[in-house]
Amino acid sequence: MGLLAVSLALAAPAARAADAPVVRVGSKSFTESYVLAELVAQIVERTGEARVERRFGLGGTGIVYAALASGAIDVYPEYTGTIARAILKDPAVTTLAAMRAGLTPAGIVVGEPLGFDNTYALAVTRPTAARERLRAISDLRGRGRLTAAFDAGFLDRDDGWPGLRRVYGLEFRDVRIMEHALAYRALAAGSVDVIDVFSTDGQLAREDVVLLDDDRRFFPDYAAVLLAREGVRQRLPRTWAALEGQLAGRLDNATMARLNAEADLDGRPFAAVAASFLGGGGAAMVSHARELPALTLQHLFLVGVSLVVATALGVPLGVLAARRRRLGQLELMGVGVLQTIPALALLAFMIPLFGIGRLPALVALCLYALLPIVRNTYAGLVSLDPQLLEMATVLGLDGTRRLAWIELPLASVTILAGIKTSAVVTVGTATLAAFIGGGGYGTLIVTGLALNDARTILAGAVPAALLALVVHALFEVLDRLAVPRGLRARAAAAAR
Amino acid sequence: MIALTRVTKRFGDRPVVERVSLVVEAGTTHVLLGGSGSGKSTLLRLVLGLLTPDEGEVSVDGVRVTPASRGDVQRRIGYVVQEGALYPHLTAADNAMLPARARGWPAARMAERLAALARLADLDRPLLERYPAELSGGQRQRVGLMRALALDPPVLLLDEPLGALDPLTRAELQGQLLAIFRELGKTVLLVTHDVREAFVFGRAITLLDQGRVVQQGTFADLARRPATPLVTAFLRAQAAPPEMAAYL
Numbered sequence: 095m096g097l098l099a100v101s102l103a104l105a106a107p108a109a110r111a112a113d114a115p116v117v118r119v120g121s122k123s124f125t126e127s128y129v130l131a132e133l134v135a136q137i138v139e140r141t142g143e144a145r146v147e148r149r150f151g152l153g154g155t156g157i158v159y160a161a162l163a164s165g166a167i168d169v170y171p172e173y174t175g176t177i178a179r180a181i182l183k184d185p186a187v188t189t190l191a192a193m194r195a196g197l198t199p200a201g202i203v204v205g206e207p208l209g210f211d212n213t214y215a216l217a218v219t220r221p222t223a224a225r226e227r228l229r230a231i232s233d234l235r236g237r238g239r240l241t242a243a244f245d246a247g248f249l250d251r252d253d254g255w256p257g258l259r260r261v262y263g264l265e266f267r268d269v270r271i272m273e274h275a276l277a278y279r280a281l282a283a284g285s286v287d288v289i290d291v292f293s294t295d296g297q298l299a300r301e302d303v304v305l306l307d308d309d310r311r312f313f314p315d316y317a318a319v320l321l322a323r324e325g326v327r328q329r330l331p332r333t334w335a336a337l338e339g340q341l342a343g344r345l346d347n348a349t350m351a352r353l354n355a356e357a358d359l360d361g362r363p364f365a366a367v368a369a370s371f372l373g374g375g376g377a378a379m380v381s382h383a384r385e386l387p388a389l390t391l392q393h394l395f396l397v398g399v400s401l402v403v404a405t406a407l408g409v410p411l412g413v414l415a416a417r418r419r420r421l422g423q424l425e426l427m428g429v430g431v432l433q434t435i436p437a438l439a440l441l442a443f444m445i446p447l448f449g450i451g452r453l454p455a456l457v458a459l460c461l462y463a464l465l466p467i468v469r470n471t472y473a474g475l476v477s478l479d480p481q482l483l484e485m486a487t488v489l490g491l492d493g494t495r496r497l498a499w500i501e502l503p504l505a506s507v508t509i510l511a512g513i514k515t516s517a518v519v520t521v522g523t524a525t526l527a528a529f530i531g532g533g534g535y536g537t538l539i540v541t542g543l544a545l546n547d548a549r550t551i552l553a554g555a556v557p558a559a560l561l562a563l564v565v566h567a568l569f570e571v572l573d574r575l576a577v578p579r580g581l582r583a584r585a586a587a588a589a590r
Numbered sequence: 591m592i593a594l595t596r597v598t599k600r601f602g603d604r605p606v607v608e609r610v611s612l613v614v615e616a617g618t619t620h621v622l623l624g625g626s627g628s629g630k631s632t633l634l635r636l637v638l639g640l641l642t643p644d645e646g647e648v649s650v651d652g653v654r655v656t657p658a659s660r661g662d663v664q665r666r667i668g669y670v671v672q673e674g675a676l677y678p679h680l681t682a683a684d685n686a687m688l689p690a691r692a693r694g695w696p697a698a699r700m701a702e703r704l705a706a707l708a709r710l711a712d713l714d715r716p717l718l719e720r721y722p723a724e725l726s727g728g729q730r731q732r733v734g735l736m737r738a739l740a741l742d743p744p745v746l747l748l749d750e751p752l753g754a755l756d757p758l759t760r761a762e763l764q765g766q767l768l769a770i771f772r773e774l775g776k777t778v779l780l781v782t783h784d785v786r787e788a789f790v791f792g793r794a795i796t797l798l799d800q801g802r803v804v805q806q807g808t809f810a811d812l813a814r815r816p817a818t819p820l821v822t823a824f825l826r827a828q829a830a831p832p833e834m835a836a837y838l
Contacts, residue, residue, distance in 0.1 A: 485675045488638055488664050489737070490692040499688075503679040578679035580721030 115144040117326060117333065120158050120167035120450075123151040123529065124544045125358050126212065126294060126350065130171035130318065132368035134337060140372070141336045149450060150364075151540035153529030155180045157442050157450070161531070162321060163200055166449030169322035169337075173212060175314040177204070177321070188315065203327050205320035206342035210350040213316040214248060215293045215305045222287055223304040230307035231262055238265045240287040243272035243280055248290040253314055255290070261312045275546060293347055296355030318345070340372070358545060385538070386557065392452075392533035393561065396524040400456050401517050404463035408516075409509065411464070412471020413497065422472060429465045437462065437523055441530045455524070455532025462523050463516040470512025474505030503578050510576055514569040521562040525554065535561075591616045592637060592745065592779055597646035599632060606632050608801045609646070614794070616651075616744070619771055619778040621792030623785070625824075629801035630781045634747045637779065639663050650745060651777075668738030668776075672750040674730040676722040676737075682729075683718040686736035693741070707736040712766060728759035735767070739774075746771070748780045752787065764790055785828040797821055 117138045121131030128150055135146045149167050152158040159181055161167045178187040182196045194204050218228055226237055234240070248254035249271060258264065266288065272280060277289040278297045291298065293305060320337060327334040345353075349371075356367045411429075415422030432440075440461065444454030478501060486496045502509070528536030538554030541547075574582070592614040599607040607629040614620040622630040635641045636648050639660035648655040650663050676685045684691075686707060687700050695703075708715060711732040722730055731751060738746060751767070752760045768791065771778050780791055788795050789809050797804045797812060805817040816822045830838070 479675075481671065481675050482677060484640060485669070485671070487640070488667070488669050489689045490661070490664065491688075495692065500677060504677070506679075580677075580679045580681070580723060 115329060116147055117144045117169065117330065118147045118149050118167040120152055120161055120170035120531070121150040122155070122158055122170075123153055123540045125296070125354050125364075127171055128364045128541070128544055129353050129357055129367055130208070132364040133341060133371065134169060134171070134320065136365070136368050136372055137336050137340050138333050141333045143330050143333045149531035151528055151537065151544065152450065152531055153438055153441065153526075153540075157438075157445060157530055159321075160442065160445035161450040162202065162323065164445060164449045165323065166445070166451060166531070168326050169320055171208075171318055172321045173316040173318055174207075175213065175316040177319075178314070185314070190319075197321070201324045203322045203324055205322065206338055208318040208320070208341050209343045209345045210294055210347045211315055211317045212292050212294045212350070213308075213313045214254060215291050215308065215313070217281065217289055217291045217298070217303045217305050218287060219281060219284075220302045220304055223306075228304070228306060230309040231258070231264075231312070232309050234264055234288070234306070235262060239267050241268040241270070242266045242288040243270045243277045243286040244290045245274050245277070246271050253312075258312055261310055294350040294354055296351060296358040299348065299351040299355040300359060318350075361545070361547060386553075389533065389535055389537060389554075390557065390561070393521070393524055393535050393558070396452070396455060396459060396527055396532060396534050397517065397520045397561075397565070400459035400463055400520055400524075401513070403456070404460045404467055404516060404520075405513055407460070408464050408467030408512075409471050412468045412509070413475065413502075415468065415472040416475035426469060426472065429468050432461050433465045437526045438529060441526060445530065450531040452527075452532050454530055455527035459520055459524055459527065463520050466512040466515040466519070467509070468512075470515070471505065471509050474508030474512075475501055477508075478504050504581070506577050507573075507581060510569070510573060514566070517565045517569065518562050521558060521565055525558050591651055592620075592777060593649050594633070594636070595646050595648075597633075597636060597643045597648060599629075599636060599641060599643050606801050607636065607643075610798075610801070610803055611646075612796050612803070612806065614777055614779050616777050617775045618793060619780060619791050620794045620796065621788040622779065622781045622796050622798060623783070623788045623792075623824075624798035625783055627800070628798040630798050631749050632801075633798075634669075634749050634779065634781055637747060638667060638669060665741070666743050667745045667747055668741070668743045670731075670734050670738045670746070670748040670751045672753040673727070674722070674734035676730055676733055678722050681719055681721055682713070682725065682733045685722070686718075686733055686740060688737060689740045703740065704736075707739060710739065710770060711736045726759075727755050728763055731755065731763060735770075739770075742774075743776075745777045746779070748778065750781055750783070752784075753782070767791075785825055797824065799824075 119131050119135045119138065121127040131148070131150055135148055138144060138146050149161070152161060155176055158167070158170055159172075162170060174188075174190070174193065177193050177197070179185050182193065184196075187193060187196060190204060190207070197204055216231055216234070218226075222228065226233070226240070228234065244255055249269075255269070270286070272286075272289070274291070274295070277286070278291075278295075278301060280286045281289050281303065282301060291305070298305070320341070322334070353367050353371060356362045357364055411425060415425045435443075437458070440458045441454065444458050448454035448457055482500065482504070483496070486500045491499060524532075524534050525536035525539050527534050528540045535554040535558040539551050542550030542552070542554065594610055594612050596609045596611050597607055598605060598609055610629075610633065612620065622633060624630045632641065636643055637650060637655065639655045639657070642657060650666055653659055653663055655663050676682075677688070680688070683704055687695075687704055690700050690703060704718070708718060713729065713732045713736065717725065717729055722733070725733065735751070752763055755763065764787065778791075780787075782788055793808060794806070795809060795812060796806045799820060805812055805821050812821050813825055
């Protein structure tokens with residue numbers, strides 16, 4: 095019942111949203127997207143036409159674009175290459191005009207380019223560039239004694255190494271798989287000669303490296319633009335003008351790399367990075383410790399509500415499965431299949447139906463929590479002593495009373511064990527809710543992953559683990575309350 | 591009165607009860623005697639309507655037992671099984687009054703009946719608040735008996751009611767059951783594999799083997815005029831050896 099109180103408390107702030115117009119700003123879950131979204135959010139706030147809701151760290155293009163298309167967010171930063179390939183699904187679309195033509199029917203506006211192009215690039219150290227006389231990628235031809243280290247994605251994608259190699263006719267002595275952050279270190283240490291980078295990586299602002307010119311224009315453009323709902327431009331013209339005026343053409347590659355470095359390498363909060371770029375008063379530092387109570391409430395809300403609903407659905411489904419065995423097998427298969435859907439994919443499926451935020455997260459968490467509850471209810475009921483059930487018939491107990499007086503109490507230990515499993519698992523799964531703006535401890539984990547910052551990740555992961563322990567302990571107490579005393583006495587007698 | 595007429599019941603192809611006929615006159619006790627697998631428990635379940643005979647018919651107090659009449663028939667029967675089959679999540683009192691609660695008796699009537707039953711079954715009042723796991727085997731069986739008698743049915747079916755008890759408790763409860771049957775004038779069909787129990791309870795005994803009736807009659811009939819050598823063998827197998835009897 096405490097959870098109910100929490101849920102009411104959390105619902106209250108959302109309820110007073112009606113008075114001022116709101117701009118919901120989204121971002122993907124990597125540093126640059128956070129920084130850009132924070133820039134957008136602060137410009138909207140400074141313009142004063144609307145309130146801002148930050149829906150940052152959404153998990154990938156599919157989720158964040160679906161959120162924009164469904165109206166769950168109003169604006170987010172995107173890249174032209176991604177618009178063509180992932181959203182319009184037509185790599186032949188290269189001009190802004192063609193992208194605008196493609197997105198107008200969906201009621202979506204493509205802003206002016208912000209100035210930088212975050213695309214793949216090949217990097218070498220300055221000494222290597224001088225020694226090998228490298229200025230452009232085509233200079234690499236015939237340098238077969240060099241070694242390279244590429245990111246797994248780059249090695250795999252046709253707009254990465256396979257295509258690059260074909261178009262430029264490149265060969266290296268050795269090509270290794272290496273994660274980006276490590277590759278920079280390997281390059282600096284001289285253990286590899288060529289690495290792939292993103293052209294606005296924070297490290298580029300700090301390390302003495304040279305980006306080789308893509309002289310055959312092989313890499314597609316990934317110019318940053320704002321994607322916004324038509325309504326923002328129409329309803330909030332001053333805000334839209336401020337965004338275009340202060341961002342379009344203002345962020346070149348070097349500037350963006352510097353901002354990324356401040357967030358990624360110096361560990362400055364996104365809000366502070368954005369505020370110092372925009373000038374004027376720096377945004378207040380928000381420490382994790384101050385966020386924690388709110389995130390805890392959000393997390394409890396997610397776990398509590400999804401668990402209550404999953405129990406309310408799962409126990410009757412388990413009863414139904416036990417009553418109709420064939421239907422039951424289908425049902426158990428169904429909830430089993432739900433479990434095999436990767437959590438992120440399930441969250442993504444929710445967006446067209448429920449938008450982003452807490453509701454789709456709750457629905458997805460419920461679906462995930464169902465399996466242990468349905469399965470344990472079913473298992474508890476079908477394994478009851480047949481003599482006790484036969485006796486119930488003889489004593490004149492019919493369907494519902496037999497269920498309520500005899501079967502459910504006898505199976506209560508097993509059913510409760512299923513609910514307990516669901517609860518503990520849901521505490522963990524709920525951290526994924528942050529990817530669709532559901533809040534909770536996952537917010538810190540998603541931010542920490544974007545920053546590659548173990549402290550921020552742990553600030554979310556440790557409380558989640560502690561909460562799992564608390565939930566476990568809570569259920570030990572609940573066991574005492576919900577399991578009939580006679581069953582506990584029997585367990586005690588068996589233990590003696 | 592309980593009447594079975596040429597009743598056959600098969601599980602798959604295997605007959606577990608074959609052409610069994612027997613009559614239990616109202617107010618008398620009849621013992622079904624036999625080893626394990628003789629079909630004696632199956633016969634009780636046929637009388638309760640939990641199983642439907644493949645051939646022949648069963649009737650209780652003149653009502654033929656069918657799936658349709660099963661509820662009415664069960665209301666006329668109290669059923670006691672080995673180890674009681676009590677519900678572990680209910681107290682002794684709640685177990686005993688379950689049939690009354692299922693029929694919506696008011697609390698006062700239930701309390702009154704519970705007190706009467708506890709006296710009848712010789713169960714101390716404080717024990718009524720205990721859960722089955724907190725009772726001894728004999729106490730559990732008394733609660734099972736109270737539950738069977740709760741609605742004061744004219745017919746009692748008992749399946750090895752004393753089977754799981756230690757010898758002293760068994761002897762004590764045996765005497766009390768006998769008194770209760772007589773006092774209340776119940777029509778009783780009692781299943782046992784124990785020859786002494788058959789001797790104590792049954793003026794009429796049916797000896798079963800592999801689903802068939804071997805012999806029906808009084809204990810004296812079975813002992814003195816055995817229908818087959820098996821009857822003598824069965825009775826003697828459980829008798830005390832003469833050397834031991836000499837000590838007692």
